[in-house]
Structure formats: structure tokens, C-alpha cells
Amino acid sequence: MAEPFIEEHTFPEAWMARALTLARRGRYTTDPNPRVGCVLVKEGRVVGEGWHERVGEPHAEIHALRVAGDAARGATAYVTLEPCAHQGRTGPCALALVEAGVTRVVVAMQDPNPQVAGRGIALLRDAGVEVSVGLLEEEALALNPGFVMRMSHGRPFVRLKMAMSLDGRTAMRSGESQWITGPQARREVQRLRARSSAILTGVESIIFDNARLTVRPEQLELPEGEALAARQPLRVVVDSRLRLPLAAACLREPGRTLVATLEDHEPERRERLEEAGAEVVAMPAGADGRVDLDALLQHLAEMEQANEVLLETGATLAGAMLEAGLIDEMQLFVAPTLLGGEARPLFELPGLSLMAQQKGLEVHDIRAVGQDWRITARPRRRTGSAVTLGEERRGQVAEGVLR
């Protein structure tokens, strides 16, 4: 039999990495819950593992404990998120770990909800379980950017997706557009949609493209062991003046279409849209007299439990979102083609005329996707972004706040 020190002192990162890999299998199915994985290790061996597979089903720890059975006694649990202390469908996971005789728990990150953060850890410690927090925390944060953002800042994580030519253009000036990227890039877009709680667009995108904004399972090519949620992401159309055509294709697709408009705007038109299948929600006006985008995102977090929102839209709404500091990540697909100087840009940024006003980006990843390139970038740091969150947390870990 292996000496316990092998498990205690050699590869804690490897066990946590395994738990993170398991958690990722729930990326399309746990929403609005977070993706969580758990590995139970005893004497250098995995005795049980599991992940949160689907909203409404048991949490990761419960799956792992069921696999381990009696072998959980004296084991170490590696969990990607603080075990819950609240009474859920399968009871508090922290209590289940205690009752199963787990003696040590390694947590990647604390619960991001300030109302409950630390309670699961306290429950474990009060029961005499040794707990450490912060192993591979950055990776754990990256696994659930939307859940973390919603719990800590009351709004979703917004990811912008755009397809552009090598000269940074998206469509012709007339609005005429067509797919300029190849099938692999389109598959990636399908995956981005599938992991999102909602897809946000402007009414002009619907008027010009009649976009359906749905996940098409046959285009996803899911990896082995991964499933898809039964539901479609919520479609959200920003439509300050209620111009959405009653015959819009998205209104006939499965799933819900939410139209965000201004308060008290044209009740008759509103009624007709509702008859056509839309849900109309009134929003306050922002400084520009259009739907207040910040208020809309808060609404999506509070009322729709939206974690990740995919912004698929044209230059006007994309520019307004960027200007308002509401874009957390950009996924830009670059096609090897040129559309010329009269074609539409990525962002409409009126008033940007000096170099000093330029919008700096941090590029996190560039990779080939078939014939195209995908650039993952984030607007330069601002308070409340997932990046900043990770850094704040790491600071706390360094100072021992979370220990």
C-alpha cells in the first residue's frame, strides 16, 4: 500500500486539474448553476470522482461520494468550487463530505456569492476537516466567468463574437452580409452559443440578416462525454423603438425571445409583438435615449439568472456596449478576405478622434480555426472584470484572507 504522503505532498495540482477537466464536461448543461468537478483521492489513488452534470441533478461532490462509497473515509476531496452549505436537492455537500468521513478538502475557489462565501468551508472546519483554498484558482475562475460575475457583481459576463475580414470589416455598407468565415469557425460560434445563457443582439441585425440565433446541435460536434442542454439560450433583442418585424424568423424558433424596449413605448405595437411570440420587457432609457444597456444586463442577471451572454450584433450596439465598458471578452474570427474601406467596421465609436482615446485590448489567445483565425481579447482592465476578480482573489489568498 502506498504511503499517504504520496497523495499529501506530490501532485495536488494534478488532482485539481482532473477535477477541472471533469467540471468542463458540464459546460453546456449546468446553466444557471456553475460547472463543478470533484475528485476523491486516498493513498495516492482516485477512489471516486464526479461533476455536476445538469441543473436539477446532484452536485459534483455527491456523484464522487457515491462512486467512492466506504472508500471516502479518510480521503482528500479536490473540489473546483467551495462545497455548498445550503439545503439543496441533495442536501449541503459540505455536510455530505463530513458524514462520508472525508478528512481533508482542497478547494480551488471560494463561493463567489458574498452572501454565502466561506460557509461551506466553515462547516467543514467546524467538523474537524482540514481545508485549504486557492489551488488552481485562476483556472477555476475561468471555468465559470458568468457565474462568478453574476454572483459578485450582479450582471452576466459578456462575450462579444464577431466575424471580420482581414481589413476589419463585417458587412457591406448597405448592410448586405453573408458568412465570410469557414465551417470550423461557424462550429466554434455554435459552441459559444451553446454555453451561453443568452444571446444578445440589436434589432438591426434581425432586420438585415433575419438571424435565428439558435443552437443547431448537428453543427456542434460535441466531444465524447459532453451533452447539450435541452433548452435554447434566451434570445434578447435590443429594440428601443420596437422595430422588430412580426415575421422575424427568431420568433418562430424554439425557446424564448425577449425584446428590450423603452418604458411605455407603443403599447399596441408591443401587444402585436407579444402575439407573435415575443416577450417584451420595458427598460429605462440611458443617457443616449436608448435602452439602458447596464440596466438590461442587470435585468438578465436578476430575472433570467443569465451567467454568460453572447453578444452577436452589428457595429452600433457593439460600439455602445464597448463604450459603456460592458464587454468582458471578444472572440474575433478573422477571415482571409478583404471587404474594402466602404464596408462596415466592427465598432461604431462616435467621438473617437484622438489617438489618446483609442481602445486598448489585451490579446489572450490567437489560433487558427480552419482557414480563419480566432483572436480572444479583453478590453484593458477595469474594475469588476473577471480578470480583475481573479487578481483580487489571488491578492486575498496571498494575504491569507481566504485561509
Ligand SMILES: [Zn+2]
Ligand atoms: Zn453542493
